[in-house]
Amino acid sequence: MSDDTGDVIDELFAVIEDRKANLPEDSYTASLFTHEKGENAVLEKIGEETTELILAAKDDDTEELAHESADIVYHLLVLLSMKEMDVDDLRSELAKRR
Numbered sequence: 001m002s003d004d005t006g007d008v009i010d011e012l013f014a015v016i017e018d019r020k021a022n023l024p025e026d027s028y029t030a031s032l033f034t035h036e037k038g039e040n041a042v043l044e045k046i047g048e049e050t051t052e053l054i055l056a057a058k059d060d061d062t063e064e065l066a067h068e069s070a071d072i073v074y075h076l077l078v079l080l081s082m083k084e085m086d087v088d089d090l091r092s093e094l095a096k097r098r
């Protein structure tokens, strides 16, 4: 695992928080925060991407598996932000299990 994995997740979460605060018009992330379906739009995405991830795993398609994993992590971070949670909540839950 590369050493900057933690940094990229922290950076991405900071971008998501910035999009939530400023809601720029051309931002996909901002569109999730203002979506008429609310958080259900994000939950639906996570559901769809999880199905795609399962198919990629079954096909042993590692490139697609990485792509779908990244989609899920991104939408998961948006969900945490919607719930006023932090990426540190995820980090400490994982750390507790060590």
Ligand SMILES: N=c1c2ncn([C@@H]3O[C@H](COP(=O)(O)OP(=O)(O)OP(=O)(O)O)[C@@H](O)[C@H]3O)c2ncn1[C@@H]1O[C@H](COP(=O)(O)O)[C@@H](O)[C@H]1O
Pocket: 012, 015, 019, 026, 027, 028, 029, 030, 052, 068, 070, 071, 074
């Ligand atoms: N990591 C992501 C990211 N992952 C996925 N997505 C978007 O999520 C949507 C996924 O929906 P779909 O799966 O339906 O799209 P798709 O391209 O058909 O995907 P597949 O079906 O191939 O899996 C696409 O519109 C993607 O662009 C993301 N959009 C943004 N980010 C990050 O968020 C940052 C800010 O983005 P903006 O808010 O758009 O400025 C970006 O710089 C990225 O770092």
